[in-house]
Amino acid sequence: MTKAYNFPELDFRQYSLTELPVVERGGLIWIHPTPGSTIDLDAYLGPIGDDLDHFGINELVRYRKTKVVKHANWKLLIMTYLEGYHVPYLHRNTLSQSFRKGVIAHYEYGPHIRLAAARTNFPDVLKTAIHNWSILAFASVYYTLFPNTFFIMHPDYVSINTFYPEDTDRTIWTHEMLYRASEFQGEKGQEALANRFSYTNDTVFDQEDFAVAEHVQSGLSCRANDFHTLGLNEGLLAMFERSIDDVRSRVEE
Numbered sequence: 261m262t263k264a265y266n267f268p269e270l271d272f273r274q275y276s277l278t279e280l281p282v283v284e285r286g287g288l289i290w291i292h293p294t295p296g297s298t299i300d301l302d303a304y305l306g307p308i309g310d311d312l313d314h315f316g317i318n319e320l321v322r323y324r325k326t327k328v329v330k331h332a333n334w335k336l337l338i339m340t341y342l343e344g345y346h347v348p349y350l351h352r353n354t355l356s357q358s359f360r361k362g363v364i365a366h367y368e369y370g371p372h373i374r375l376a377a378a379r380t381n382f383p384d385v386l387k388t389a390i391h392n393w394s395i396l397a398f399a400s401v402y403y404t405l406f407p408n409t410f411f412i413m414h415p416d417y418v419s420i421n422t423f424y425p426e427d428t429d430r431t432i433w434t435h436e437m438l439y440r441a442s443e444f445q446g447e448k449g450q451e452a453l454a455n456r457f458s459y460t461n462d463t464v465f466d467q468e469d470f471a472v473a474e475h476v477q478s479g480l481s482c483r484a485n486d487f488h489t490l491g492l493n494e495g496l497l498a499m500f501e502r503s504i505d506d507v508r509s510r511v512e513e
C-alpha cells in the first residue's frame with residue numbers, strides 16, 4: 261500500500277471510517293447508527309420480520325431511488341400512510357378506484373404498524389380455494405417500521421420510503437422501488453414499470469399526499485390551534501405520536 265506523499269508518517273489505521281453494526285436480512289441491509297451497539301432484528305421486528313421475509317424482497321431488484329426535500333415535518337409525511345380516512349377524498353381519481361372504502365385491518369408490534377387495505381376485488385377471495393389465497397391479490401399491505409420507514413407491498417413491486425428530518429418543517433424523503441424482474445420484461449415491461457413508478461411516486465405520493473402535508477405544515481405554522489381532534493379512523497396517528505413520546509421521555513430520563 262502506498263502512503264500519501266503529504267502524510268509520510270501517518271498511520272492510516274487510525275483514520276478509518278467509523279464502524280457501525282450491520283446485518284443483512286430479507287434482501288435488506290440494516291444498520292445501527294450507534295457504534296459498538298448490537299442489532300437484534302428478531303427482537304426489534306418480531307413477527308413483522310417474518311412478514312418481510314414472507315414477501316421475498318430478496319428476490320426483487322432495484323428500479324430507482326429518489327431523494328427529495330419536502331417542506332413538512334417528517335411525522336406529517338409518514339402519517340399520510342397511517343389512516344385510510346382521506347383516501348376516498350384526496351385520492352378520489354386515483355387510489356380510491358382500487359380500494360374498498362374504509363375496509364382496513366391493522367396490527368401492531370411494539371411501535372411498528374401493519375395495515376392491510378382491501379382492494380375492490382376483495383369479495384372474490386370467497387371464490388378462491390383457501391390454499392390459493394394470496395393476500396396481495398386482494399389487499400395492499402403497508403408497514404410503518406418505527407420510526408421513519410414505510411413499506412408498501414404489491415404483488416410485483418415494493419416501495420420503501422424513508423423520512424429524514426432536517427428541521428421541524430423540512431424533511432428528506434427517499435423512495436426506492438424494487439421490482440420482480442420476471443414481471444417487467446423487455447421494452448414494454450420497462451415502460452409499464454416507469455408508469456407504475458411515476459403513478460406511485462409523482463401522482464399519489466408527491467402531488468396528493470405530500471402536497472397536502474405541506475399545506476398542513478404551513479397551516480400549523482400559524483399556531484392557531486392548541487390541539488387537533490382525531491376521528492375513529494385516525495387512531496393510528498395517536499398511537500404513532502404516543503410511540504414517539506415514549507422514546508422522547510426515555511431519552512430525556
Ligand SMILES: [Fe+2]
Nearest residue numbers: 340346351469
Ligand atoms: Fe394517501
